[in-house]
Amino acid sequence: MRLPRYLTSRRARRWGAAFAVIFAGLAGGLVGLLLGGRIETPVGPTDVSLLLRPHLGGGTTIQIPPLGALHLDTHWGPIALEARITELRPEPARELIENQTALNGLTDQISDQLRHGVIVLLLRATVLALTFSFLAGLVLFRSWRRALVSLGSTVAAMMVLTLLTWFTFNPQAVAEPRYTGLLANAPQVVGDARSIVERFSAYRAQLARLVGNVSKLYAATSTLPTYEPDPSTLRVLHVSDIHLNPAAWSVIRSVSTQFQVNLIVDSGDLTDHGSKPEDKFADDIESLKVPYVFVRGNHDSMATQRAVGRQKNAVVLDDKLQEVAGLRVYGVGDPRYTPDKTTRDDNLGADQLRLNGSQLAQKLRGAGTTPDLVVAHDPNEGEGFSGTTPIVLSGHGHKRSTRLLPSGTRLFVQGSTGGAGLRGLEHEEPTPIELSVLYFSRATHRLQGWDDLRLGGLGLSSAQIERHLEPKPDRTIGPPNTPAPTGSPTFPSLPPSQWPSETPPATSPTPTRPPEGD
Numbered sequence: 001m002r003l004p005r006y007l008t009s010r011r012a013r014r015w016g017a018a019f020a021v022i023f024a025g026l027a028g029g030l031v032g033l034l035l036g037g038r039i040e041t042p043v044g045p046t047d048v049s050l051l052l053r054p055h056l057g058g059g060t061t062i063q064i065p066p067l068g069a070l071h072l073d074t075h076w077g078p079i080a081l082e083a084r085i086t087e088l089r090p091e092p093a094r095e096l097i098e099n100q101t102a103l104n105g106l107t108d109q110i111s112d113q114l115r116h117g118v119i120v121l122l123l124r125a126t127v128l129a130l131t132f133s134f135l136a137g138l139v140l141f142r143s144w145r146r147a148l149v150s151l152g153s154t155v156a157a158m159m160v161l162t163l164l165t166w167f168t169f170n171p172q173a174v175a176e177p178r179y180t181g182l183l184a185n186a187p188q189v190v191g192d193a194r195s196i197v198e199r200f201s202a203y204r205a206q207l208a209r210l211v212g213n214v215s216k217l218y219a220a221t222s223t224l225p226t227y228e229p230d231p232s233t234l235r236v237l238h239v240s241d242i243h244l245n246p247a248a249w250s251v252i253r254s255v256s257t258q259f260q261v262n263l264i265v266d267s268g269d270l271t272d273h274g275s276k277p278e279d280k281f282a283d284d285i286e287s288l289k290v291p292y293v294f295v296r297g298n299h300d301s302m303a304t305q306r307a308v309g310r311q312k313n314a315v316v317l318d319d320k321l322q323e324v325a326g327l328r329v330y331g332v333g334d335p336r337y338t339p340d341k342t343t344r345d346d347n348l349g350a351d352q353l354r355l356n357g358s359q360l361a362q363k364l365r366g367a368g369t370t371p372d373l374v375v376a377h378d379p380n381e382g383e384g385f386s387g388t389t390p391i392v393l394s395g396h397g398h399k400r401s402t403r404l405l406p407s408g409t410r411l412f413v414q415g416s417t418g419g420a421g422l423r424g425l426e427h428e429e430p431t432p433i434e435l436s437v438l439y440f441s442r443a444t445h446r447l448q449g450w451d452d453l454r455l456g457g458l459g460l461s462s463a464q465i466e467r468h469l470e471p472k473p474d475r476t477i478g479p480p481n482t483p484a485p486t487g488s489p490t491f492p493s494l495p496p497s498q499w500p501s502e503t504p505p506a507t508s509p510t511p512t513r514p515p516e517g518d
Contacts, residue, residue, distance in 0.1 A: 025150025268297025357384020
């Protein structure tokens, strides 16, 4: 027996109205949950922001700027918990560092403050979710009855969410953390994960040490020269000598995200031998999502250069000037191809490389071109551009240094962003991972300062950031035979008696060969 059409139509309208009421309640509840699920609470000497956010995988994320993040698979569901250190109070932190007794008592204080913060967060989120759900039903349908149905739908959804979190809660999550950012290279900062589950009291002690370590980090960085990049600043990340180390991509990606860089410059030796199987290593460049300027190193073949050029965001420079992210960048590939000891080219020593650079610089000056930035793999060739540009970026030596040349040009030599790859195992101490963030004025295109980042090499867990200021950013750049400008030390925050001398670039003896492993 078929029901009359008016009855089926009435039933459809009734079900549609019911779904609309339920949907309105759930939408209002979600808005209230997200608005209410955000508080800031004191934890030890820091202020920590706690927030609930939509995330299909659930879990807990602990953000520790600028080190990175720690991810824990604590639960599964559509809502994740995020904790972020937003501010350090200097006086309590200093007292904590100087007073061991205060550090010992910090464990219980942290536990109580975190527990209180999470409880307040959940209560606030629940109240606002229910309130917004009821108001959504009342405003949209102008009916107390339908408003109560909307409220009921949110109550049911929150009960389901609570049960889902309860049954999927994973107490082992703290033993299986995922590190991103600089923490990926320093996992020992949060202690031995295997012992955490077995001895929870030991974990609480590690948590206190973590806060203490972060306090020391912030206390140290508070003494750095006060240069705050503003929105008009161009941020350039300088990397070099990655030497086929896949871990370098994670570091570059994290640093470029955290420092919001506009441009990445790679001064060469992306690979070890420049062979065809190594070409695929360049595919990760595209995932960085910002322009990537590349010049060929002596370990990179022309095939390597072409592999980089195939990436959408890559800009390959080989005796070429191009404007990238607002800066005029000139780059030249290394004239040598010496991937191993059997292919050394003895005809190109330091003097020949300088002459090659000088000839290219003369060609630029003859064309009336003044690059904002020159990139050359070997610092000897880079020195040939003295007086042609304010700054030259290079690599090759696997040891970072900087020197202000007599012409006013700054020669910047980057260390190995890949920890020199497998070469990092050839020495008594692992080669550190080094990269730098350079800050340029968007108006003048001149370098204002830079941050040097260093991560401990293989087997190490140290992380270090050093801030440097350019003493005279708008100094005159003259011919190479002009006297050195005054005020050249790179540590203006120290008294003159403590200014360190600037390190010369890595050069090879004459007659020269590229250093072993380079």
